[in-house]
Amino acid sequence: MVICGKERYNEPMTDTRTRILDTAQELIQTRGFCAMSFQHIAEIVGIKKPSIIHHFASKFELGKAVIQRYHQYFLGAMQGIQHDPNKSNRDALEFYFTPYLDFGESGDKVCLCGALAGEFMALGPEMQAEVREFFAAHERWLEEILTAGKAAGEFRFGGTSHQLARMFLSALQGGLLVKRATGSTHQLLDVIDVIRKQVH
Amino acid sequence: MVICGKERYNEPMTDTRTRILDTAQELIQTRGFCAMSFQHIAEIVGIKKPSIIHHFASKFELGKAVIQRYHQYFLGAMQGIQHDPNKSNRDALEFYFTPYLDFGESGDKVCLCGALAGEFMALGPEMQAEVREFFAAHERWLEEILTAGKAAGEFRFGGTSHQLARMFLSALQGGLLVKRATGSTHQLLDVIDVIRKQVH
DNA sequence: GACTACCTACCAATCGTTAGGTAGATTGCA
DNA sequence: TGCAATCTACCTAACGATTGGTAGGTAGTC
DSSP: OOOSSOTTTTOTTSOHHHHHHHHHHHHHHHHOTTTOOHHHHHHHHTSOHHHHHHHOSSHHHHHHHHHHHHHHHHHHHHHHHHTOTTOOHHHHHHHHHHHHHHHHHTSSOOOHHHHHHHTGGGSOHHHHHHHHHHHHHHHHHHHHHHHHHHHTTSOOOSSOHHHHHHHHHHHHHHHHHHHHHHOOTHHHHHHHHHHHHHTO | OOOSSOTTTTOTTSOHHHHHHHHHHHHHHHHOTTTOOHHHHHHHHTSOTTHHHHHSSSHHHHHHHHHHHHHHHHHHHHHHHHTOTTOOHHHHHHHHHHHHHHHHHTSSOOOHHHHHHHTGGGSOHHHHHHHHHHHHHHHHHHHHHHHHHHHTTSOOOSSOHHHHHHHHHHHHHHHHHHHHHHOOTHHHHHHHHHHHHHTO
């Protein structure tokens, strides 16, 4: 299952709106929101710059739409495995690592909202609210998995699920950022390794 | 001891070059490098925009100088406490938390290099090298503290110092970013709490 | 005839940067 | 010591490029 957009990127039949969203997301994840321009998107998608406005009223609106879609894909997939009776909480935690690993392997991407958090004050109130909501929902999901896993005897850890969820989320977000900056592939793998040990 | 610049910000006698560096650093930490403009810096410092070029040949040069100063302040302070015979490795680790806590308390700052990591691909090769070097030196310091602390019986933990150093660095960088995005003060405090528990 | 999905041709604003000038302090030398 | 030359730290004015965004037109589809 593909989690975070861009799956049909090279198919010319994909509708323009989706290709704009895909390209914008990729540019934000690699270069950041402020460094992403309509001109750059238009060149990649193969349309003219003002045509983007036909699909998204403003750059902030486009940014909002990118986050909303990302939120829906990401959390949708996580909730899917959470409520799958054939999957354990440990399965869910392992599945949770995969998008981070995908970003890390795909070269130079970080989590969309991790990139946006770095330029948070320049985003405008609506995009800020979307980023905030993503992290909150994200953290809630992780906490539920940890709580359920502990109750089921799958996980063993001290402290609260809430604290540990915050730690894991922070560590993975930071791990991706540091990994890209240092170019060290193991940065993220080491973080995940420590997380695994921390719940058993 | 002040670690990260800006200490004499409101004194009019501070030389212009330092005030430009202070303002640029603050703007990068709050809004990001791409969203920071010469115009904005000039207005805050109280000079005209082209005068900045007299002190820094380009925006990338200014960015490089900001990172270099930050690196020197940060790592200098950390190495100071590392080699202080009156301070334990646990003291050093606690001291290491203070700049993160300061950023978190000062409202909406994140670590300079954490912000820059989010827009890494838009920074140009020289700034990228500075960010990379900062994280590498940073991680090395943490690893040394953990190794020395374990050898001295101050810390107890499984796995390698290297892995744990990577985890702590990532978690604190990510913690600051998520904290700003969610507005939750406890985000960073919880991360630090888990780190404390993890070495004892 | 209305709607969708584009286009061309602009717009004002802002970007980093350059050119060239000036006031004042510092320096080199007779 | 006196004076010219140089240097420092700014300034005003403007540069070309790029930014997000607007206006208005067109070809094709429902």
